[in-house]
Every structure is written in C-alpha cells, then in structure tokens.
Amino acid sequence: MKKYIKNLLVFVCICTVMTVFLATTNHLTAPIIEKNQIASTNKSLKEVMPKGENFEKLDITKLSLSSSITEVYKETNGKGYVIKIVTAGYGNDMIIMCGVNMEDVVTGAVCISSNETLGKEKTYGENFINKNSKDINDVDTIAGATKTTKAYKNAVNDALKCVKLLKGEAK
Amino acid sequence: MKEKSSLSVLLNGIIKENPVLVLILGTCPSLATTTTVDGAFGMGIAALVVLFCSNIFISLLRKIIPETMRIPCYIVIIAGFVTIVKMLVQAFLPSLYETLGVYLDLITVNCIILGRAEMFANKNTVIHSALDGIGMGIGFTLALTLMSTIREVLGAASFAGIEIPFMENYKIEFLTKAPGGLLVYGLLIALIYFVTRGKAPVKTSFSCEGCPHAGSCGKADCQKEGVNS
Structure with a gap:
C-alpha cells in the first residue's frame, strides 16, 4: 500500500511540475497567439473583400444557417458579408472564406486551410470573383480534383444563400 | 561496461544509430512532413527540442520515477514539452505551425522520443542524455531534410518554396505523394546500409x-x- 501511495505521489509531483511549465509558457504565448489569429483573420477578410474596411463578427447561433457555416462577418459600412465555411474535401475538411457584396456577387474566395490533392486550392477561389449564384456552375471543375473543386463550389453557394438569408433577416 | 565518450554519444544518432534511416523510428512524420524542406526542417528542430528537454528531465528523475509507473511518467513529461514547443511555434512561427499541423502534436507519440527515454535517458547521466537528445535530434533533422530535398526538388521543382525554373518541365509529381515518400525513404535506407557496409544496423x-x-x-x-x- 505504501508503495502505491509513493508511486502516486511521484506521478502527481511530475504532473504538477509539468503543469507549472505549461502554465508559464501559456501565460507568455497566449497574447501573441491571439494577436496572430486576429491578424490572420483580418488578412483573410481583406483578401476576400478588398474594399472592406472594418468587419464585425455576427452572432449566428440564433440563425438557421447551413451547418457548414461557422462564422459570419459584416462589413460595417454595408459593403457586404464575409462567410467562413467548413466543407468536406477529398481528404480533410477545407476552411473557405468567401466575400459576398450586397448585390449577391462574390468579391473573393480563399481556402485558408486544407490538405487536398488539388494543391492549388488556395488560388482556385479566384475563379469565383464577380460571379453570382447563376454563374457559379459555369466555373470549370479541375480534372483530377473534382471532389475538391465541387466542395469549393458548394461552399461558395452556401455563402451566397447565407447572405440572401442575412439580408432577409436585416429587413 | 566501457563508458561511452561524450563525443561518441553525440555522434551516435547522426549516422550509426540514425533514428529514421537506421532505427526506422518516427516513420509517420518522416513521410508526412517531407513534402517541403522548410516543413521537414521545422519538424526536425521541434523534435530536437523535445528530445533534448525530455531526455534531460527523464535522466534527472531516473532514480525517482518508479519502474512500474515509468511509461505514464514519460508520456506526461514528453506531452508537456511537446505542448510547450507547440505553443512557442504557434506564437513565434505561425506559418510553420500551419505547415506542420497535427504532426506537431503527434511528436508526443513519436517512437524516437519515447524510445530514447526508455533506451538511454533512464540509464545514463544528465550530460550524456542531453547529448544523446541533441545527436538523435540532429540525425532526425538531417534525415528529414535530405528526404524532403529529394522530394521537393524532383517532385515540385522547388527548394524551400523557391522555384527552380529549369526543372519546371521535369517534375516527378509522384514523389510529392505518399508512395513517392515511401520510395525515397526506402532508397535512403538502402543507401545508408550501402555506405556503412551493413555495419550501422x-x-x-x-x-x-x-x-x-x-x-x-x-x-x-x-x-x-x-x-x-
């Protein structure tokens, strides 16, 4: 019994020491990580809506949006919305940011995280610029990466539908 | 038993007992992160830091850690250092953090780290364990960098993201995929075996x-x- 208690005490002591190390590192790095994440999000927002100046994150918990939509940002001067969509690609999930203006036209789309076979999914979004919901289907699918490109199209369609819904909510 | 010199402990992990090409440990990150040179180098350095810190810590505590509880203790120590390295990379090298993705967390279950804790650090002095961590880390980094150089240069016609224009039309894209990684890995193991005339393994x-x-x-x-x- 004494041996078990001793073993347990050693284990608890090691856990405590590691916790102190982790807490100290977290204390030092958390503000920098948060700053980096804000900068990264702002960069993506500007990329998909170049004319946008300030963005405000909307609370979407009470809205009945597609489950693929995880975040919605509104341009504070009423230039449009930026939608963050998580969609299933060929392999892992793809995270896509899509900007849509008040005329329901795509201002930009960019894949901010993926592990896809296409490889150029980060630039594929440029094909959707200045397209509306009717033009989306005319965007070419890339041979050899059909699932990835179809997922991209579905994501942009979801973003366009979301903006229509948000404008309805606004009215 | 003859005590090893500090230099031989340090050099051991580079060729003679190279963790990737001789001990065949850490295969998963070796294949997954070697599509780009910068990703592979970053992974190697991250593993080196974890190896160095965990080897020192485990060696320091080798007389305190109970025999029956050693694996949970090692896992807590290694996971702790991996999380520390992860936080530091996320804060100061965000692009590398994005490149490595989940493989950074998976250093926790990397056989090299646990293997060296069990095989070396719990039996040797702090100095030797630290040198073993550095040597093994350098060996891991060199092996990954070599693999990634072959895969990126021949497969993607670039080196560390810098395009090589005259190779643009001669890319072997197969090398950037998983089967290409396995092929390069196998060829490098064969090369090491040939160079060391079969003495290394x-x-x-x-x-x-x-x-x-x-x-x-x-x-x-x-x-x-x-x-x-």
Missing part, C-alpha cells in the same frame, strides 16, 4: 531491449533475439 545496440513494450511482450525473448543477431 547492428541489432544488439538497439533491439527489443529498448522497446517501450519489452516488459509486456517478454524481455527474455527480446534479449535472446538481440544476442543472436
């Missing part, structure tokens, strides 16, 4: 006796296997 020096599961799978058999080889 001496089973007695790193056989089952160093395996974290040796206790549960039958130590006697493992030792026997080591002696016979």
